[in-house]
Amino acid sequence: MSARGGNLYILTAAILGLTAGLLASVAIWPVRPAASSPRELSTVGQNAYRILIARAYNASGDSGRASSRLTLLDDGGSAAALSAQAQQALAAGHPLDEAEALARLASALGASQPGSTPATLAVSVELPTASSTQAPEAAASIPTAAQPAETHTPVPASPTASRTPTTVHASATPTADQPTPSLTPPPASGSSFTLLERSTECERTLERLLRVEIQDRQGNAFPGQGIEISGSEGLQVFYTGLKPRAGSGYADFRMQPGGVYNLRLAAGSETVASLTAPVCRAADGSTYEGSVLVIFKEK
Amino acid sequence: MRRLIFVIVLLFSLSAGFASGWVALPALRSASSLADLREDYRADYVLMTAEIFAADGDIQAGTDRLRELDADSPTTAALLAAAYARQAGYPETDQALLMDLARAMQAYLPVELDGTP
Numbered sequence: 001m002s003a004r005g006g007n008l009y010i011l012t013a014a015i016l017g018l019t020a021g022l023l024a025s026v027a028i029w030p031v032r033p034a035a036s037s038p039r040e041l042s043t044v045g046q047n048a049y050r051i052l053i054a055r056a057y058n059a060s061g062d063s064g065r066a067s068s069r070l071t072l073l074d075d076g077g078s079a080a081a082l083s084a085q086a087q088q089a090l091a092a093g094h095p096l097d098e099a100e101a102l103a104r105l106a107s108a109l110g111a112s113q114p115g116s117t118p119a120t121l122a123v124s125v126e127l128p129t130a131s132s133t134q135a136p137e138a139a140a141s142i143p144t145a146a147q148p149a150e151t152h153t154p155v156p157a158s159p160t161a162s163r164t165p166t167t168v169h170a171s172a173t174p175t176a177d178q179p180t181p182s183l184t185p186p187p188a189s190g191s192s193f194t195l196l197e198r199s200t201e202c203e204r205t206l207e208r209l210l211r212v213e214i215q216d217r218q219g220n221a222f223p224g225q226g227i228e229i230s231g232s233e234g235l236q237v238f239y240t241g242l243k244p245r246a247g248s249g250y251a252d253f254r255m256q257p258g259g260v261y262n263l264r265l266a267a268g269s270e271t272v273a274s275l276t277a278p279v280c281r282a283a284d285g286s287t288y289e290g291s292v293l294v295i296f297k298e299k
Numbered sequence: 300m301r302r303l304i305f306v307i308v309l310l311f312s313l314s315a316g317f318a319s320g321w322v323a324l325p326a327l328r329s330a331s332s333l334a335d336l337r338e339d340y341r342a343d344y345v346l347m348t349a350e351i352f353a354a355d356g357d358i359q360a361g362t363d364r365l366r367e368l369d370a371d372s373p374t375t376a377a378l379l380a381a382a383y384a385r386q387a388g389y390p391e392t393d394q395a396l397l398m399d400l401a402r403a404m405q406a407y408l409p410v411e412l413d414g415t416p
Contacts, residue, residue, distance in 0.1 A: 009301060013308035021316015030320075036331035038340055045333050048367065049344070056347035059354035069343070 038072040046073050050085055054101040063108045070109075082106035083242055090237070096226065096266070100239070104224030107241030107248045193269040197295040202280035206291035210253040210261065210275060214240050215297045221249025222298065226266030231259050237266065257289065269296055333367040338383055341368055345380030346393055349400035358407050361400060374404040 038049050050073060057066035075081035086102035089095075193214065210229070214222040223241030230236075233256070240251040255261060255277050264271040277289035336344060345365065352361040365373030381397040389397075 009305050010308050013305045014312040017309040017312025017314075018316040018319075021313040021318075022320050023316075025317045025320025036335040036337060036340075038336070040331050041336075042332065045331070048333065052344065052347045052351075052364065056350040059351045069347075072340070 039074055041073075047085060049073060050082065051089075051098055051102065054082065054105040055098075057105045057108070058101045063105070066105055067109060079106040079110040082109065086239075096237075100224050100226065103239045103241055107223035110241070110248070191268045191270060192299055193265050193267065193296040194299050195270055195272060195294070196297045197293065198272060199293050200278040200290055201293060202278065202290040204282070204288065208255045208257065208259075208277045208289045209291040210255050210263070210277075211291060211293045212240070212251050212253070212263070213247065213293070213295045214249045214251075214265065215295070217298045219297065221247045223248040225249075225251075227251055227253075227263065228266055229253055229261050229263045231256070231261040233259075255289075255292075263294060265296055334369065336368070338379075339387065341376070342380040342383040342387070342389075342397075344368060345377055345400070346384070346389075346397060348377075349393075349396040352400050352403065353396055358403050362404070362408065365404070372408075372410050374401075374408045374410045377401040377404040378410075 038046065041049060050070070053066050053069045056069075057063060070076070070078075070082075073081075082102045083106040086099040086106065089099045089102065196215070212227050214225045214227075216222045221240075225240045226237050227239065228235060228237050236253075238251050238253055241248045242251065246252075255275075257277075259276065261275045262271050262273045263275055272294055275292050275294070277292060279287055280290040281287050333344065345368070348361050348364045351364075352358065362373050365376045369376040377397070378401050381394070381401040384394050384397050
């Protein structure tokens with residue numbers, strides 16, 4: 001007993017030293033890798049990197065370079081990861097242009113990954129002041145690429161990197177104060193798009209679906225465009241391009257039974273008022289609510 | 300004698316504690332930040348900032364992005380990236396973008412570098 005007591009100071013020194021060394025090495029002087037790759041970044045760092053890639057893509061229009069850059073991250077450059085981050089950015093109240101940049105890149109990559117496996121992405125966007133039990137529905141089938149292996153040579157080091165400038169379309173900046181639920185959206189600052197078509201359709205598979213298609217001046221699909229819709233649930237926003245299989249200029253919204261909505265584009269358009277699903281009659285005599293199609297074209 | 304043994308054991312266990320924290324427990328290490336990026340990835344980060352700056356001309360936004368790499372001197376981050384791009388043989392268009400950003404940063408937040416590349 002006395003021998004154990006006599007050696008207790010050794011145990012004390014060992015425990016003290018181990019504890020102090022461990023704490024100091026983990027909490028006070030943690031080892032940081034001298035040189036990291038984007039894949040080794042924290043989640044916050046990877047998200048910031050992904051946003052920068054999307055913004056650079058919006059600036060340069062070089063989807064090949066953006067795709068190469070995305071392969072350096074954990075998700076390997078999947079469009080689904082971009083769309084998910086866009087959704088999170090909107091939910092967290094980040095600037096609208098951040099979500100738009102991510103959505104546009106997701107759309108561009110989704111369209112360029114035809115052989116990939118589709119992944120379902122549910123996008124629900126609701127502005128903070130809108131109290132609602134319903135959210136815009138954009139169950140998108142976004143193709144995801146096979147996860148490429150990380151390259152240890154960063155993208156710009158390649159002298160063959162392509163650069164294909166394309167037009168970057170201006171988009172509306174979000175207002176600081178979100179409107180309270182109302183049937184009438186606030187007036188747009190300017191009208192950049194014109195209403196091309198408004199029609200209804202009786203088709204069971206499209207029940208209560210408000211479908212929106214947006215075209216640029218040349219009549220091509222226009223991804224990443226914000227669509228503001230207001231109804232009894234308040235003002236909500238959804239985006240084109242999150243359902244690449246339906247077209248990069250396409251978006252849809254599931255209306256409430258009997259719901260009446262007003263719709264306009266965030267980038268500026270006339271307000272399409274009093275949208276409601278048509279009452280349709282099935283072959284067996286039963287009734288259901290059909291769909292509404294709205295098409296806009298850039299002026 | 301006891302005191303000497305105590306000090307020796309303490310030093311050994313302290314070393315063992317540091318070794319555990321730095322080598323044997325990598326999972327406990329803090330995830331790296333943008334400031335820890337390797338030089339070539341840093342250059343690519345600055346290049347993306349330069350591409351955005353070329354499109355929107357927003358030097359403040361560019362500065363904020365570069366502060367993620369170098370909180371004290373975003374201008375230095377831009378200058379070093381431009382120098383790296385030249386050494387690494389980036390395409391001329393990319394070098395021009397980086398130089399434009401570096402010049403704009405120097406005008407916005409001037410720095411003096413010893414042995415500027």
